[in-house]
Amino acid sequence: MGYSSTHFKSINPYTEETVYEIPMNTAEEVREIIENSQDVYVNSWRDSSFEQRAELLRAVAKEMKDNLDEYALPMTEEMGKPINEARGEVNKAAWAAEHYAQNAGEYLKTEFIDSDATESFVQYLPLGVTLGLLPWNAPFWLAFRYLAPALMSGNSCIMKHDSHTPLCAIKIVQAFEKAGMPKNLVQNVVINHSQIESIIRHPLVTGVSLTGSSKAGSAVGAIAGSEIKPVVLELGGSDAAIVLADTKDLEHAADVIVLSRYINAGQSCIAAKRIIVEEPIYEKFISLLKERFEKLTLGDPKDESTKIGPIARRELVEEMHEQVDRSVSAGARLVLGGNRMEGKGFFFPVTLLADVEPGMVVSCQETFGPIAAVIKAKDADHALEIANDTEYGLGGSVWTGDIEKGKKIASKIVTGQVSINGIVKSDPRLPSGGVKKSGLGRELGPHGIKMFVNTQQVWVGPVK
Template identity: 80%
Template sequence: MGYSTTHFKSINPYTQEDVYEVKMHDTQETTEILQNAQEAFCNEWQDTTYEQRAKLLNAVAKQMKDNLDYYALPMTEEMGKPINEARGEVNKAALAAEHYAEFGEDYLKTEYLESDATESYVQYLPLGVTLGILPWNAPFWLAFRYLAPALMSGNTCIMKHDSHTPLCAIRIIEAFQKAGFPKNVVQNLVVGHSSLETIIRNPIVKGISLTGSSKAGTSVGAIAGSEIKPVVLELGGSDPAIILKDTQDLEKAADIITLSRYINAGQSCIAAKRIIVEEPIYEKFIELLKQRFEKLKLGDPKDETTTIGPIARKELVDQMHEQVDKSVAAGARLILGGQRYEGKGFFFPLTILADVEPGMVVSCQETFGPIAAIIKVKDEKEAIKVANDTEYGLGGSIWTGDTQKGKELAKKIVTGQVSINGIVKSDPRLPSGGVKKSGIGKELGPHGIKMFVNTQQVWVGPAKG
């Protein structure tokens, strides 16, 4: 599964049948892809207007929305995403393209600043060829989170997608081709991890975006840093969800926390992974979560009634069982799930662990599946301490009946994103990105589009007298 030394091959995690196989690019083909991206940038793309880029991005969005299942089904088949979620992801990817088509020019408008010059201003210019290294868990959304702003700012893009989702990568490129994008402005690069250092160090590549593990981020960030190239890293998370005793609607909080844990079978960096609950409502909230988890349906991801599909790969299931088993052995209380799944597909049962202590595996490691780790705290102060007791800092949420208090507590949570009385999600209109080992840089919103531009200051003389 994944890739050999010559091919990427995807396997359906529900049926274990082969889905798609593609030959990897050799050294010469890789060099040609880089050179083609450079030529497309220099000869055409950097000189297009914002209006031209916007028109093409809108065409890509329309192509995907008009052929929804053509683009959604590869996700269902290659990594087990339930079909309704897959359709939603394609639409969200289209939304990212539409958002930057509409607002990209405004985000990058020239800023005039006063100085001793007759005129002085800052303009945002494209860098050139950028490289996006992408994961399997949201193959379309995470691709467009990189592609849409990078393209709108005038860069050309090389997409190195995950070895487990090769058909998704092919379909993404098809969408750009069918929308009429100029040749080689967006390309798919099929190479293994061992080839990445040479590619990152190639002078043609001017910026690197990675969504992946903290381990991958450490490696890619070190290489990019040694070449003094801008890099955006969106890495792992162990997001806290703090439920305070003054929360007015515990039922709603339980609904949203449940959704955050089961969407994409829990395979999301920004899912609520540590549920931190104040003591007076602790047992009640456990029961509310249990009631909701018990109603969720595991099954065939192509079945429209399925809420949770299989985990992408068997080794990920085994890893989660190890995390749960070690935590139970250390004293966690098993409320629901935890048992090995008997039957077709790489499923992990919906699992709730209570009485989790900060040192336990499910608390200090990222759990990439439908596991809710519930931690009891005596007050707000302890809740913040526990929330920050992690090497990650991606997102977090606070549930409280006092919105102003929630806003004050948000300042104390060391994460790149905080939601108050709502789900942590990525939104094309708002910047997202982590701190600590969850990454550096921002994606999306007005901040994300400025990651791969030359912020050029221009001073026009003569100097003022």
């Protein structure tokens, strides 16, 4: 499953049937893809105006929104995303395209800075061919998070999508083709992990964006670093949701934290994975969580009423059972779920663990599924200490009735983003990314578009 030595094959995690099969590119085809990417960059895209670039991205957004299910269904079939979530993801990908179409000119406008020159300024110029290494869990959104800013800053793009979502990758390129992109501006390369290094090292490839595990980020970052090429790494997370006793609306906090944990069957880097609750409200909040988790329905991801679809692959289900079993053996209280599910499809039950202690597997490893771990904190300082006791630093949330206190805590949480009394999510308008083992660089917002540009300073004489 995944890929053989010659093909990628996607398996429907609900029916366990083959969805799509595609041959892998030969070394010669990979060379051609890179050279074609360079050609379209040099002969067309590099010198295009912001308006020309924006026109393409608006057309891509329209194509996807007008044919929603054509783009949503491959996600549902290849990785089990419930159809309503898949439609939402296509719309969000279109929003990223529209956002950068509208704002890239402003984000990258020339900045005039006073110096001893007659005139001095900074301009943002494209780099050339860029490579995006993408995961299976949000195949459209994460692709557009890379593609939209890279294209609007004048670069050409090669996508290496995950081996489990090859049809999604094909559909993304088709959307650009239907929107009238210059030939080869966005291309899909079908290769296995062992072939990635040679692409990163290719002299024409100027930068790499990876969304994936910390292990993959470490490998890709080392290669890019040895070639002195810019790299953006969006990696794993073990996000904390801190719920303080002064939270005014605990019911709302429980609603949002449950949504954050189960969306995409919990297969999200920025899901609330560790729920840290202050002692006075600890048992009450566990019962609020249990009440909500119990109502979630698992089932056919094509059924509009399904809240949680299957897990993308069988081995991921086994890995999560091991994480839960080891945590329970270490003293965690199993409040809900945890049992192995019989029958067709790669399902994992909605699982709620309480009395989780630092050092337990579900506390220190990333859990990529519908597993919620609840940890008791003596007070706000203790909650903060627990939140930061992880090698990850992607996102986190603070729930409190005192906004000023929430802001102070936010500045002490070692993560790339914090939400106060709200869900942690990515938004095209705001930068997204992590610290520690959760990554480096930023995507989205005005910061993300400056990852793959030459920030060029120009000094014009004579001295004034």
